[in-house]
Amino acid sequence: MSSIAENFIKDGKKIIAIGRNYEAHIKELGSASNDEPWFFLKPTTSYLRNGGTILIPKGVTTHHEIELGVVIGKEGKDIPRDKWEEYVAGYALGIDMTARNFQQYVKAKSLPWTTSKGFDTFCPISEFVPKEKIKNPNNVVIWIKVNGEDRQRTNTSEMIYDVPELVRHCSSIMTLQEGDLILTGTPVGAVGLICHGDKISTGLETTEGELLATWEGDAANRVGGYAFTQKS
Template sequence: MSSSVAANFIKQGKKIYAIGRNYHEHIKEMNAPPNSEPWFFLKPTTSYLSNGGTIEIPQGVEMHHEVELGVVIGKKGRDVPKAQASGYIAGYALGIDLTARNLQQEVKKKGLPWASAKGFDTFCPITDFVPRERIPDASDLVLWLSVNGVEKQRGITKQMIYDIPTLIEHCSSVMTMEEGDLILTGTPAGALSIIRAGDTVAAGLETVSGELITRWDGNAKDREGGYKFQR
């Protein structure tokens, strides 16, 4: 049911729902409590960075990576029940939720909002759209990320605490989903390593048998100008 808007979600989508703490091992490494329900924050669509792009690291920022399966929404929906959730999926993408971790930790200590820690330009590297017909079962996919050829993250989507229908039901119960919106479904363990200027970054989505579905490749550099983090 992919439409031109959904297939071109990078340019035409309006929202990025980013699900937090949806893999047990990531919760453990963050030394954080589990969620009693799906929890999400929003990233701006201006943070999208297409395949082959260059990640820009703001001055003073310690950047961490979180590779995630993205679900592209195919039609408008509000209060969507789990049983009907599959009808709202147009396709998928692989995304990397980048975080200015030191900035996030600093503002959280002060009880302040931390949208800026997630929302810088280039902070959501994203692959091209993958039509749902290419992925019959999104609950059994492998996702991985490497920095300078060294694997840092590897997980399988069946390890998600809240599955995709549950995430669609929850997100649409809070705010109306729109065609071209993206749900980043959470990250597996390994998200506490740093990306530095000069690094090369690769991420892939595969079947459990090792067939590559899509991947993202790019590099990182220091951002010139703009925001500077000063503790």
């Protein structure tokens, strides 16, 4: 096993985040369906280890998006669909935090919205799970609770594009490198608000209920740094 993959939080080079990969989430946000997987990039500086605090920038409305993460184990490009597993080292559970009001503001102006996804602490991430522990990543359960209340819970079988297709598609556009993470998209419930003082818990489980990974932490208003002010 590659030490880079096992230590992807420290050594990985990029986070590829898939958008609109669950039909219910597409309908929830009133978005158009996609004809192929599409993605954006998050910086690895947004990683937040288990037990950390999500920092909410001033003026930002922050939403959670729970997702299964795929950790790349060796470099590859133009990976055939039937070879995908050779390039995967394991998995992780991630939260794609989103500055929703900022995202909506810049999207309305047809501007890039990397800022809304790229703040420090905006990718809480679990421990690494070797692929041997997950025989089929397209049939596991992911969930998130805020202050003990269920917010999102789904089986990854509901993804529009499965893991083999995501590996194939992403590698056809850019080289996948050891330690890279593909976040596979979020299910319905992603409009859930995270506020100062909230307690967040997450889980990645088998269909039999075996807990494979978790992330637990809290949220707090950030002191200093960027502040978003709505402009005309």
